[in-house]
Amino acid sequence: MGLLSLFRSKSSSASLAKERLQLVIAHERTNRGSPSYLPMMKQDIVSVIRKYVEIDEDEVQVSMESDENCELLELNITLPQFGAGGTEDNGDIKG
């Protein structure tokens, strides 16, 4: 319950009726010597999300923090707007 209200309150001030996906992975580690796999896992998780929604690489904000025994990876993804038309343009390929 607490988490839901936290996520809502964090976002409501900034949101302009955009669809968003926010993902937080926290890894509590007892053994700090082991390498962190969160950065690699992040890529795989973004690929999973892509199976379900179209996301633009530019619209993925990543932040990572860590302290003594906890690593935290946060992804904030603004999703493309559907439902208000959904017309896709001519599909320009840039570059």
Next chain:
Amino acid sequence: MGLLSLFRSKSSSASLAKERLQLVIAHERTNRGSPSYLPMMKQDIVSVIRKYVEIDEDEVQVSMESDENCELLELNITLPQFGAGGTEDNGDIKG
């Protein structure tokens, strides 16, 4: 910053020096008519996590909440203990 302390404070009271992975996905939806893909996405994400760490299905706690325009999926995974020996047994195949 706030999130890290939240995750830590949530877990520190309950943790007995166990490794844990906590994953939260929040989906803010503007269009409630669209079906939720979080439950399916959850399965795929658990598969991704399995690529990096061995997890036991029994050690994955899932909770899902939603309100008017936000869906929240939370996974709490207790990871197997390594580093205190790491001897794997004879690899019995059950069944």
